[in-house]
Amino acid sequence: MVATLLHEIPLEGGDVTDGVVRVGDTVRRPVSASTPAVHALLRHLEVMGFAGAPRVLGVDGLGREVLTYLPGVSGVRLESVTDEALEGLARLLRDYHDATAGFPLTLDGWEGGSNDDRAPDVLGHCDLTPDNVIFRAGRPYAMIDFDLARPTTRLFDVVTTLRHWAPIADPVDRPPLLRNLDVGARLRLFCDAYGVPPRDRRRLLELARLRFQRSYTVMRGRAAAGGNWAKMWAGGAGERIRRAAAWLDVHEDELHAHLV
Template identity: 75%
Template sequence: MVATVLHEIPLQGGDVTDGVVRIADTVRRPICRSSPAVHALLRHLEAVGFDGAPRLVGMDATGREIITFVPGTAGLTVHSVTDEALGSLAVLLRRFHDATEGFPLAGHRWEGGSNDDDVPEVIGHCDLTPENVIFQGAEPVALIDFDLARPTTRAFDVVTTLRHWAPIADPVDRHPLLRHVDVGARLRLFCEAYDLPPRTRRRLLPLARLRFGRSYEVMRARAAEGGGWARLWEDGAGERIRRAAAWLDTHEDELHAHLV
């Protein structure tokens, strides 16, 4: 009998997790301390019928988690930066948050990270960078890489998402496709598509400032542990956070005008 040889295709794009590969229609990923919580979350999402996340298959013989491969494209493209795509992403994030409402907010061990001071409402993805959203054409169809998911507020996860997608960043650090966009208009568009209440919208910019400060400290501490976080820090992640916070200070009034 001839043994089947599984062909592993390395998957790039993530900033922190090493060793992610595709085998046929599955993805194999190293586990981390939050994996049991993430696995419980993925099982919950499947049980409630949320179709915007990979399915958990199990574990392989080497101890890696097995999840389904979601076909499509990650990262920023001319299709994923449109206003229509941004609105669709807001709807997908809202659907995800709604789907987590029945999931226990206590009793699981999550990765630490910056967070809101308000009482958690949902499980947030907390890392919706362009590399963690799968598009099929111009439509965002799935969120991936839930390693940093944790209990939080809707507003905090919205701010974390808008940090990358509005984006709330100094133009020098933005992707060329987003360098000259109207950030305030994109903030408003996302909030309207998500159906974020006006009082919550008014919290977003102060919450963004809080997030910048705490993210800086969290990333600096994790960088000291080495690995992907150290590479991010060495690549200037701390400086980019500082510049984003300074840009927000300068433009807060004009951004706020779009959120009232």
Template identity: 80%
Template sequence: MFATLLHEIPLQGGDVTDGVVRVGDTVRRPANTSTPAVHALLRHLEAAGFDGAPRVLGMDEFGREILTFVPGRTGFRLESVTDEALVELAGLLRRYHDATVGFPLTETRWGGGSNDDDLPEVIGHCDLTPANVVLEPRSLVPYALIDFDLARPTTRLFDVVTTLRHWAPIADPVDRVPLLRTVDVGARLRLFCDAYGVARRDRRRLLALARLRFQRSYTVMRTRATAGGNWAKMWAGGAGERIRRAAAWLDVHEDELHAHLV
């Protein structure tokens, strides 16, 4: 156990987790049912030499997990939407997936969520929104992943699709940040897949899996919203409508996106 002696600085958490604070060079986060599995994963990543994730330091006197603080910038910024950043993110995700190889895929204490129908290959992060990707303070390129609360066994392609949902982005322009409103999504899909090394078979399946993810994410979020809390806030804020618009946009543009991929 670690005593909390330093000043607590609230951190802007993701959509799901409240109460995240910085204390010195550490981050304190409320524990949940998936915390033991996440800690086991982070320790596995450390042993594997993957340096793009926080380290586990234990629990504090309030029952919060203690992780190392990862310095840098998060969120959509001018430097985060460049082709260079997209290539770096693809490489970072590939290194992360490779580092999870050997971690048991039978662990059952994960946070859950939508998933692929194929057998799991890796532990996916499954929530690589801009808030959960850290840009290196000097080079301003993606170098670390944070907030593993939604991590779970899945396929490499599912985690790629989940990431591209936000970073290509596979979304109706009305729901994109202004910096990405007019980008060539097909070109960004191909660039990411080239940098990651997505196999041709998986590229042919990518858009179909994106559509399946939209369908399942809608159902999962609607169900979780009935329990209240931040899921209910996200749903009330239009999360379901954004998913529906993204699926409709994909239906209209699938052929041109597919041409970029294959």
């Protein structure tokens, strides 16, 4: 058990987990039903030599998980919206996927969520939003918050990431720095840097549409149980998903042309 220290700095960002604080060079987070599975994954990544994730240090006297603190910045910033940043993120995700090789791809212990219909081939992060990517010296070097990780396909995790980073969203819902970017060109750039094969590129937008449909249903169900999911839903999460799906319907042909 890791001793609890007194000086705690609240860490903001993200939508679901409250009570995350920094204590020295550690992060303390409330545990959940998926914490044992997440810790097993993080320990596997450490054994595999993947440096882009926090290390598990244990549990403190208040029953919170204790992870290493990864210095840097997150969120949508000038340095995070460049082509170089997007290419770096694609390589980071590819390295992470490769590092999950050998980890059990069973659904037991994970929080779950929307998913692909095909058999899982990786343990996906499934929530690689700008708040969950850490930049240092202008380069994305680490990912945090694995609470929504689960067995899935590489392509589903790519689609989930591009939802936020291309972004596949109605311009009205994009952060200002992402509002006027060429989404099709960014889809192509990310796929090139990751190494997404042609057969998967042809299916990418189809899977994005499926993810919108299923994410809407999953989020609506979780919102009915209350908590932060309800706050997100009340804040318009469902409407944003619907607008993103409608935007994709209008622009699918031009986006597909970039991919194939």
